[in-house]
Amino acid sequence: MSDRVPGRVDALGRRDSWEGVRAAVAGLGVSGFAAADNLTHLGAQVVVLDETEPTGERAEKATLLEVLGADVRTGPGSTATLPDGVDVLVTSPGWRPDAALLTQARGLGVPVWGEVELAWRLRDPEHAAPWLAITGTNGKTTTVQMLEAMLRAGGLRTVACGNVGLPLVEVVMDPEPYDVLAVELSSFQLHYTDSMTAQSAAVLNVAEDHLDWYSSMADYAADKGRIYSGVERACVYNVADPLTEELVREADVVEGARAIGFTLGTPAVGMLGVVDDVLADRAFVENRHDSAAELGTLADLASPAPHMVANALAAAALARSHGVAPAAVRDGLRGFRPDGHRIATVATVAEVTYVDDSKATNPHAARSSLGAYEHVVWVAGGLAKGASFDDLVVAMGPRMRGVVLLGRDRAVIADALRRHAPEVPVIEVPDDETDVMDRVVRAAAGLAQPGDTVLLAPGCASMDMFANYGARGDAFAGSVRRLGGS
Known part of the structure; x- marks a missing residue:
């Protein structure tokens, strides 16, 4: 029998007593641990549910939570039923909305929050740092890290957080307040976020992705668009992606919030863009008309x-909306270097350049990467x-010297190449062969000509084959070095 009081957690924040509140946390990952740890600190009765048996660092986290007083339930069947008396369920972002635990919670009227929603509610009312929020199918991490660099160059205490770096709950509970936060948000995180209102927000692009999670592109785009809800200063959109502008038009924002576009061309009034080789701001200057x-x-x-x-223009738009000076934007860009596995040159072997962009995990990202090179072995x-590669192949086929395919769904790409670029030679490397990446790199080397780029995108x-995109990129780099004899 549940003794849940409807709405009892709706008004609770950082300075309220959470004693007597029973909170369930779904998932023992990074965000789940942060949520459980801090809810326990606030006095809530916390039960953590995870279908897998924890090992290594996760096992250590489970033990720590138990020491702190949480009830940790792991292993098969642990997430089948919502515990009695739960007042709020905090879910990790990867959980699908139709998961049994979440469905039960909604059926009982139990609020379902993501870790981002919890973090927003736990901000210190006396030192609530504004959020500059970024989402998009591709480029989120690079853009939020660029933004962090610009803000730091402007003398502000900040951190890139959310879907990258520290969990947001940890950041907002830091006893030393931040001036402003650079927040990366995935569509999954936004799906479970209702009350957040960013000072300024950007949607970099919206392309086909995560269709194994969403029932349609419209649903996916709608979750991306939630980032604009309640924006106070600037809704930043991509002029080259009309859907991002449409999401701005549909958003319910604070009166006076501006729509700010970014473009690789010459910027119109109210936009940022490129003039010759200069990044130009015609949005946040006094005489922007001339x-x-x-x-x-x-x-x-x-x-x-x-x-x-x-990415640089989008980050600059957010920084400028917060009042960061042009010189700090420039200094931030000059000092910024992207993380590994993002268009990283590995080596040049026999006049062929090998580039690791393993972070390009969907067709839109791969297309952007391919567009940077004139002649490429992909x-x-x-x-x-669930993604399609037809548009990518149509647009980028003329640049392709050849293609080498690996992985479980390589046939999907091979089929698109057969239909739209039949003249491009394709080599498929089966998963069951030994030294797969070595074979892939040797095959690519055989297709490349001097001056070409072999691009892992x-x-x-x-x-399906690697622990993560980083491990895949490392395998590629290792194979390239062996090819070059180093």
Whole structure:
């Protein structure tokens, strides 16, 4: 029998007593642990549910939570039924909305929050740092890290967090308050977020992805668009992606919030863009109708690839909306270097350059990466997540010297190539062969000509063959080095 009081947690925040509140946390990952740890600290009775038996670091976290007083239930069947008396369920972002535990909670009227929603409610009312939020199918992490660099260059205490770096609950509970937060949010996180209102927000792009999680592209796009809800200053959109502008038009924002576009072309009034080789701001300057502020040049970027330029402009728009000076934007860009496995040059062997962009885990990201090179041997494949490669092949086929495919869903890509670029040679490397990546790299080397680029931009997730995209990129780099004899 449940003794849940409807609505008892709705008004609770960081400075309220959570004693007597029974909270269930679904998942013992990074965000789940942060939620359980801090709810326990606030005095709630916490039960953690995870279908897998924890090992290694996760086992240590489970033990720590038990020491702190949480009830940790793991293993098969532990998430089948919602415990009695639960007042709120905090879910990890990867949980599908139709999961049995979440369905039961909604049926009983139990609020279902994500860790981001919990974090928003736990902000310190006396030192609530504004959020500059970023989402998009591709480029989120690079853009939020660029934004962090700009904010730091402007003398602000900040951190990139959310879907990258620290969990948001940890950040908002830090006893030393931040000035502003650079927040990366996935569509999954946004799905379980209701009350957050960012100071400014950006949707970088919306392309086919996660269709194994969403029933339609419309649902996926709608979750991306939630980031604009309640925005106070600027809704940043991609001029080249009309859907992002449409999401701005549909958003319910604070009166006075502005729509700010970014473009790789010459910016119109109210936009950021590129004039010759200069990143130009015609949105956050006093006389924007007849002048612009210089935010840096293409030479200030780690890479002049089009998607890197777009990311820089989006980050700059958010930084400028917060009042960061043009010089700090430039300094942030000059000091920024992307994480590994993002258009990272591995080596040049026999006049062929090998590039690791293993982070390109969907067709949109792979297409952006391919667009940076004139002649390329494309290495692709893995878990396609329901995505189609037709548009990519039509657009990028003329650049392809050849294609080498691996992974479970390589046939999906091979079929698109047969239909739209039959003249492009394709080599498929079966998963059951030994030294798969060595074979892939040797095959790519055989297709490449001097001056070409062999590009690992898989367009797919990695977990069919590798622990993550980083492990896949490391395997590629290792094979390239062996090819070169180093």
